[in-house]
Amino acid sequence: MKSIYVENVTKNYGNKRGVDGITLHAEKGETVGFIGPNGAGKSTTIHLILNLIFPDSGKITINGIDAISKGSLVRKIIGYAPSEVNYYGSMKVSELLDYSLKFYDKKKLVPGRGKILRYCGALDLDCSRRIGDLSLGNKKKLALVQSLAHDPEILILDEPTNGLDPLVKKTLFELLHEESERGKTIFFSSHSMVDVQELCERVVFIKEGKIIDEGARSFALRKKMKNVTVKLSREMGDFFEENKHVSNLKKNGHGKVYEYVFLYTGEIGELVRSMDFNYLEDINIEEASLEEIFMHHYK
Amino acid sequence: MINLFLKELRLNRNSFLFCLIGLSAVIILAMFFYPVISSNMDMIKPFLESPMMNNLINAMVPDIANLQSPLGFFATYSGVFSLMLGSIFAIGMSSKMLYMEEKEKTAEFLLAKPVKRTEIFFGKYLSVIVLLSAIFLGVCAASLIGIEMVGGQAPLSVLLSGSNRSALSERVSENETGVSRFFERNEDNFGQFVMSVLSAQMEGNEERIKSIGIDMERVSELLPMLEENPDNLFDYLRNNLDAVSGIVPGNFTEGELVEAIEEREAEFRRMKKVYLNGGKEFDELFLADPEYFLSQIKDSPELRAEFTEALSLGGKFEADVFIKYRPESLILYNFYFYLLTVLFASVGFFISAVSGKFSPFGISIGVVIVLYLLDTFTKALSGIRAIGMASPFRWVDNNVASLSYSPDYLNIFLFLVLSGIFTGAACLVYRKKDILV
Numbered sequence: 236m237k238s239i240y241v242e243n244v245t246k247n248y249g250n251k252r253g254v255d256g257i258t259l260h261a262e263k264g265e266t267v268g269f270i271g272p273n274g275a276g277k278s279t280t281i282h283l284i285l286n287l288i289f290p291d292s293g294k295i296t297i298n299g300i301d302a303i304s305k306g307s308l309v310r311k312i313i314g315y316a317p318s319e320v321n322y323y324g325s326m327k328v329s330e331l332l333d334y335s336l337k338f339y340d341k342k343k344l345v346p347g348r349g350k351i352l353r354y355c356g357a358l359d360l361d362c363s364r365r366i367g368d369l370s371l372g373n374k375k376k377l378a379l380v381q382s383l384a385h386d387p388e389i390l391i392l393d394e395p396t397n398g399l400d401p402l403v404k405k406t407l408f409e410l411l412h413e414e415s416e417r418g419k420t421i422f423f424s425s426h427s428m429v430d431v432q433e434l435c436e437r438v439v440f441i442k443e444g445k446i447i448d449e450g451a452r453s454f455a456l457r458k459k460m461k462n463v464t465v466k467l468s469r470e471m472g473d474f475f476e477e478n479k480h481v482s483n484l485k486k487n488g489h490g491k492v493y494e495y496v497f498l499y500t501g502e503i504g505e506l507v508r509s510m511d512f513n514y515l516e517d518i519n520i521e522e523a524s525l526e527e528i529f530m531h532h533y534k
Numbered sequence: 535m536i537n538l539f540l541k542e543l544r545l546n547r548n549s550f551l552f553c554l555i556g557l558s559a560v561i562i563l564a565m566f567f568y569p570v571i572s573s574n575m576d577m578i579k580p581f582l583e584s585p586m587m588n589n590l591i592n593a594m595v596p597d598i599a600n601l602q603s604p605l606g607f608f609a610t611y612s613g614v615f616s617l618m619l620g621s622i623f624a625i626g627m628s629s630k631m632l633y634m635e636e637k638e639k640t641a642e643f644l645l646a647k648p649v650k651r652t653e654i655f656f657g658k659y660l661s662v663i664v665l666l667s668a669i670f671l672g673v674c675a676a677s678l679i680g681i682e683m684v685g686g687q688a689p690l691s692v693l694l695s696g697s698n699r700s701a702l703s704e705r706v707s708e709n710e711t712g713v714s715r716f717f718e719r720n721e722d723n724f725g726q727f728v729m730s731v732l733s734a735q736m737e738g739n740e741e742r743i744k745s746i747g748i749d750m751e752r753v754s755e756l757l758p759m760l761e762e763n764p765d766n767l768f769d770y771l772r773n774n775l776d777a778v779s780g781i782v783p784g785n786f787t788e789g790e791l792v793e794a795i796e797e798r799e800a801e802f803r804r805m806k807k808v809y810l811n812g813g814k815e816f817d818e819l820f821l822a823d824p825e826y827f828l829s830q831i832k833d834s835p836e837l838r839a840e841f842t843e844a845l846s847l848g849g850k851f852e853a854d855v856f857i858k859y860r861p862e863s864l865i866l867y868n869f870y871f872y873l874l875t876v877l878f879a880s881v882g883f884f885i886s887a888v889s890g891k892f893s894p895f896g897i898s899i900g901v902v903i904v905l906y907l908l909d910t911f912t913k914a915l916s917g918i919r920a921i922g923m924a925s926p927f928r929w930v931d932n933n934v935a936s937l938s939y940s941p942d943y944l945n946i947f948l949f950l951v952l953s954g955i956f957t958g959a960a961c962l963v964y965r966k967k968d969i970l971v
Contacts, residue, residue: 248970287645288968311648321639321971325545337537338647381643 236299238263238389238420239284244293246283254279255444256293261389261422263298266415268431269424271441277424278318280441281393285315297389311339314387318394318424320374324367328355328377331366332384339385347384354380357406371398379407389420396430408434461503462527465495465510466517480506483527492516498523535653538644542661546627550665553623557669558676560619561612565680568607579697589914602698603850604681605859606935609867612680613932616673617871621902621927624666624875628882629894631658632964636891639971651965655883659957662879670872674865681859698851702824705845706817713820714812716841717827724809725761727819730826732757747783764806768799832856853935863939870930873949877926878902880956887960887967926952 239261246253254276261267271277282288284295286306295302297309322331329351336347355362358376369377375398382390390411396404411434415421425431431438440448470493475481480501487494499506503520510518571578582591582601601607632655635641644654706713736743743750756777759767771778775791786794808815820827831837832855842852853860881901885894905925912922922928929945 282642282971285646287642287971289966307648307650307653309648310646313646315646317642317646317971319639322643323545323640324638334537334541335643335647338649 236263237261237296238265238298239267239391239422240294240296240299241280241284242294242296244280244283244290244295246279246288246290252276252444254283254441257441257444257446259439259446261420263420264415264418265437266411266421266423266435268435268438269422269441270426270428270431270438271424272426275441276444277426277441278393279444281315281391281422281424284391285310285313312388313391314382314385314389315391316375316378316382316393316395318397320371320378322366322374322377324365326366327362328360328364328366328369329362331377332362332381335381336384343385346386350386351380351384354383354410357410358403372400372403375399376403379410383410383414387419389422390414391422393424394426395423396425396427404430460523460527461499462521462523463495463497463499463506464517464519465515467493467495468514468516469493471495478506478509498527535649535657538649538654538657539661542631542658543664546661546665549623549627550668553619554669554672557616557619557673560615561608561673561676562680562683564611564615565604565608565677565684567611568604568684571607572602603853603859603935604684605863605867608677608681608859608864609932609934612677613867613871613930613934617874617927617930618902618906620669620673620871620875621878621906622899623669624662625878625882625885625898625902626895627665628659628662628879629886629889629898631662631883632886633889633894636969636971637893641969642971645969651967652961655961655964659879659883659961662883663876666872666875666879669875670868673871674868677864677868678861681864698855699824701847701851702845703821705847706821709817709845710814711844712812712814712817713827713841713845714816716837716844717820717830719809719812721810724806725764727809727823727826728764728805729757729761731823732760734823734825749781752777752781764802768795768802771795828855849938850936860939863934866939866941867930867932867934870945870949873946873953874926874930877949877953877956880953880960884956884960884963887963891970 237260239259241257241259243256243258244254245256252274257276257280259267259269259280269277269280279288283290284297284302286302289303297313300309302309326334332351333348336344336351339347351362354360358380360373360376360380364373366374366377375395379392379395382392392411395407399407411421411423421434423431423435438448439446468491470488475484475495475497478499478501480499481497482500484495484497487496507518581587601610635644645651649657756767759770772792772795775788778791778795805819809819831841838852838856842848878901882894882898885898885901889897906927909922909925909927912918912920912925913928926949929942929948931939931942931945933939
């Protein structure tokens with residue numbers, strides 16, 4: 236079953252760009268990365284799922300339940316950490332976490348408090364401090380603890396790694412990995428490919444309010460797309476440029492050795508066979524990173 | 535919803551306390567001016583009745599005479615301030631409720647929780663209503679304390695001032711049967727009456743007594759004797775002429791002193807006869823010190839009613855002089871205050887729901903001030919007085935000093951219906967609103 240299903244949703248703000256007929260989904264238990272540059276419509280999509288704003292057209296369901304008419308029902312099983320954390324500055328960390336927890340099922344109150352202690356310990360967050368006095372990174376941690384405490388089925392994290400130092404980021408990834416193992420659906424937006432690559436099973440790309448690749452293609456592409464470095468002892472002319480499977484071609488001449496770096500989406504055997512072995516000095520074929528696929532989409 | 539409701543109560547505790555203390559202070563402090571204004575009403579009245587002032591006063595009180603009763607004074611001074619302050623507080627607090635969540639972007643936290651927009655709205659709305667109810671109770675307590683401190687303790691001489699005193703003497707002289715039958719008069723309380731008249735005469739005349747050179751110490755030595763039995767006093771004076779000669783400066787012969795004593799005694803006996811016999815002649819004694827006699831009947835509603843009816847003084851006189859204030863009128867007036875704050879709170883929620891990214895505070899405070907001025911200006915100018923009916927300030931019945939002051943159900947209904955309309959509309963708008971954070 237689809238945990239999150241956004242179907243053909245359009246939202247216009249007037250002069251500001253919203254989203255235009257987007258469709259995306261996350262299967263139950265899946266960790267999905269949601270990638271796009273700033274202003275592409277990532278937060279808008281998340282705010283639509285959470286009912287902060289209402290779509291002009293289209294359908295959003297969570298576990299098959301209409302998220303627009305039954306928003307308060309579906310939000311019971313969602314944990315959300317925003318990209319910019321703006322909580323009540325006069326409250327203490329512990330007060331906010333308790334306030335947050337009380338919105339959910341009463342049965343979750345006691346185990347939730349236990350979880351809060353655990354997460355705050357793991358992320359090194361001081362519960363006695365005032366929210367207004369927290370640094371950006373600590374606010375981010377607070378948002379993450381807040382989103383996890385009621386043990387939600389679905390986690391929606393908007394740029395969760397922003398402002399976290401590498402050590403904390405590592406701890407967070409361990410936590411998220413653990414949650415994923417326990418069967419949680421994680422929907423994770425980011426503009427950093429590296430983070431997504433580490434955590435996500437599938438990636439959705441958004442650009443200027445439109446989904447340009449909803450997972451399947453990127454994934455297949457990632458399997459097929461190779462990052463190839465070829466070193467030859469002679470100039471090849473337009474040999475690589477003319478190949479339709481080659482993209483992002485970079486050429487370096489070192490006098491005797493010419494280096495060609497490119498992304499290759501075709502059959503790799505075909506490429507190897509087509510080359511003149513007399514001049515081949517070295518060849519390196521590796522899986523393309525998401526970063527490279529990202530560049531492939533946004534160039 | 536309870537969770538949210540409790541948080542809002544906690545979050546607004548300080549501004550609530552600030553408002554409560556401010557309003558209570560305004561109410562209680564303003565009441566301290568009551569004795570001064572009320573007892574000098576004769577002096578102030580011509581000034582207030584001048585054409586310029588009259589219009590201003592009309593804007594505040596139904597009748598200048600209202601200033602004379604503690605309740606009328608309350609409704610004029612404290613009432614004007616607390617209506618205004620309370621309304622501004624109510625609309626300010628309520629218009630901040632939804633707006634601040636958007637401005638501070640905490641709405642992103644709140645709306646991601648499993649609560650309906652309607653629950654958020656009513657959680658906040660109810661917290662405002664509860665705070666306003668607490669302010670209503672606080673204002674009731676403060677106004678009762680204020681009135682009790684000055685009005686409740688005010689002597690009859692303060693209450694019986696200005697127009698009430700002149701009405702009394704006028705009606706007493708017009709009355710043919712005289713007023714003696716209302717009061718208990720006997721040998722025993724005659725002494726008290728004489729004392730009361732004397733102290734009433736001496737009060738405020740201290741300077742003159744001094745200039746004549748009367749030895750007040752000597753006089754006060756003689757006073758207990760006068761109160762106990764006036765007859766003995768004259769015997770005592772005749773036998774101790776030197777005691778008399780020291781009181782007034784100057785050299786008098788023994789004969790002159792005796793003559794003076796006897797003259798006073800004769801006057802005194804005549805007075806006593808009138809006092810005991812009653813009849814029309816008694817009215818003169820009554821008017822010499824009405825407070826003394828009126829205090830005899832002030833605690834008996836039957837005697838009071840009988841007295842005011844016999845002299846056709848009317849209910850207002852009875853209310854002003856005897857009843858001082860009716861607590862139920864005070865509570866009712868404060869209840870109008872409460873309804874007004876609830877209405878402005880509902881308007882505040884509405885403005886905040888429709889205002890989008892713009893701050894609703896300016897508009898909110900503006901609405902209160904414009905409606906307030908609409909009420910007062912149109913009251914002052916009789917030609918356009920009716921236009922002021924559009925302002926909810928006009929629906930607060932300020933004729934609180936009247937004995938027939940009772941709930942005006944139409945106005946109460948109007949307050950409640952309009953509050954309901956604004957609340958409902960605000961909730962509907964908020965339910966379907968895009969919250970951009």
